[in-house]
Amino acid sequence: MNNKYVILVSPRDNEAQLVQEYGYKTILLRKEISFDEIFDVDVPVEMDLNNEEAVLEKCLQLADQLDIISVFTMNEYRIPLASKISEELKLQYQLPYEASLRCRNKKMARQKLNEAGVGKVQYRLVNSQSDLEAELQDIDFPLIVKPSNDSGSKNVYLCKDKVEVSTALQNIVQSKKNIVGQSIDTDILIEEFLDGPEYSIESVTVNGQTTVLGITKKLVTPYPLSIEVGHDFPANLNADEEREIRSLVEQSLAVLGVDFTVTHSEVKLTKKGPRIVEVNARPGGDEIPHLVRAVTGIDLKALAFLVTLGRGIDSLTLSSSTVPSASIRFLLANQEGKLSFDEQFQSPEIKEQKWYAKNGQVVKRTESNFDRLGYFIVYGDEQNSSSTKVTSLEKGLAISIKNPLEI
Template sequence: MSQSKSAIILVAPRDNEIDLVKAKGFKTILFRKSINLEEAFSVDVPIEVDLNNELLVVEKSIELAEQYDIQAVFTMNEYRIPLCARISEAIGLKKGLSLQAALNCRNKKLTRKILYDSKVDQVQFVLVKSPDESLEALKQFSFPVIVKPSNDSGSQLVRRCQSQDEVVQAIQEIKNKNTNFIGQPIDPEILIEEYLEGPEFSVESVTINGETTIIAITEKKITSPPYSIEIGHTVPYTLSSEDYQSVHQLISKALLVLGIQNAVTHVEIKKTSSGWHIIEVNARPGGDQIPKLVRIVTGYDLAELALHIALGGTLRDAPKHPVQAPSAAIRFLIADQPGTVLINDTIFTEGHCNLVDGKLNVHPGEIVPQTTSNYNRLGYIIAQGSSDTHASEISEEILKSLELRII
């Protein structure tokens, strides 16, 4: 098949995946439930299809593989990683993520069970299907505990509970949702986990032929209970030599038992009094603009790197850009209560010398609900540091200047 027929399938891309594929010179085949006119003209083959009907998507992919030389199936969309893996296996691609590895990471109960059974990270957990089942299960735990759905994302319905009543309420809230954020049936088995006390980080790494290299470590800021909302990320976070070795060993073992052979991953971890523990494993680059922060500081674009690996590339021949700054940070805007937004939004139009990017999703005077997950934050600002001032300090100064209040 001619080079002009070489193509990459993109499944519900969320960021700049289309541009990355086009820059590589491949034809672009887009799968999405609904495609707007602008996006339809930006790709070679736009296909509207119900992505939750995975058998139909696979059938269409097999048909396309007879017309095009499909080189990879690509997305940064957490929910669609297993579908990409399923398509890849169906059309005979060998370079990327296996379907089982994708499922092991996408479903939090599978991740926790595999890590526990393999003795890589034995965080206490139990699975329940109803509030009544939780009453017996809670006898194994001390409060607080974490309650979360097995197959959602973005901190949706994740609660830290201080009592049996709060656990019952959190479980019932999950059961009241028939589907997750993208309309897939909610897994009936709900996770109750021990609460891990300590600072939270994420490890941005690349695994090639089973060997894992850490690209960057991100320091995370999380809201106070009951919700678990990410409100800030800072890159890099420098660990001591001992901690770095412990983290690298933990991540490498976890990815190995989960079946990750070739992928860019985003692993959330905490350091507790008993050592380092895993919160969750994502078989794709981090969201929340983390790739932008990592590129500023390291020169590696994690999304570009993920595509490079999916095409069979190595870290040695991976694309790398000039380093822009020694540190970078993002801070998110949230509504701490429902009400009217008051904000000094001039920085979004006039800029700031260290502001790399910013976005406001609401207007001054708009009425908003309380922010309860990563999906209904109000906006963000990204700052880069200098040799004199760290990005975390600059980002906090910019955040303060916005004078955000909800009344």
């Protein structure tokens, strides 16, 4: 192993193992480091990551002692911090800090895209009820109301009138911090409802050149909840739709200043054409990298690390075993209560299956991507697509939730 180091900023996946497999040593930055993690990395550093000044000072100290070549994270909340550290250390290949902020904050992204005339979307910013009457002039209902810088579809509301907008604002302003203790932007985003099917675009940008690696069809619950219940890869689009979506994403990433990163952009295909919902400067979550690798052979997570070294797809070892399509379906709780499912439910078609809750456990109603019950993944073949197979399997998986009053 060489003596070059990679800083890992509060990793959420297998970042440490991935970096080590490429022969680099690891520095872990995390608020609290578990006993096992201490032995999994070379330099464990426990500190408050919300204290940006202290983190930057510590990283500069480490850079005086060690040969640091990359700062890497796939943690949505920590991407701007990783970019800031990269800038402070003057690393050559980095996602620009300003671009990381635009990708993290939906308000900033919408402002930049509208200024450039790329997929314009009507929007307003409010931070109190007193702003509401004036800001809702000349904008048509229904409207989407959401925090500027939260994630996981948390506190996203479809509102049909001013009363519903007011209620949504009331709920959002009560959330002062996100799950990692960062302040929620006081500007709340109100924008036109983008009506149409939803897709995510998995891309990589190196030296300002974006390559679209594939388009995923997203299955989402009807509003007001907007929970992602499944993904199909690749999406079944006609040539014109695919071309329009690719063009929009490429233009949007350029306008936002994105570089040296893998991105996961969410798009609605409306009657006016495709429109950006949000852009994330990381690989997609919800096992989308699994689906992409199964079909294309491309490991998005490995690629996300390699671009921090200035390397692109050509440096990847592609998986030689691929399938025509892959799908994932998430399992939701339609009410609060005691969960019951068949633990023996199996099928040779299921390639991966995971439960987040145990049989007999009392679960709350699924209201965001953070409180789903589990998932399973299916591959397609030449005869049947993965979406066809997964729909059939769903019918055989019986889940019941007894209301607490019935237990």
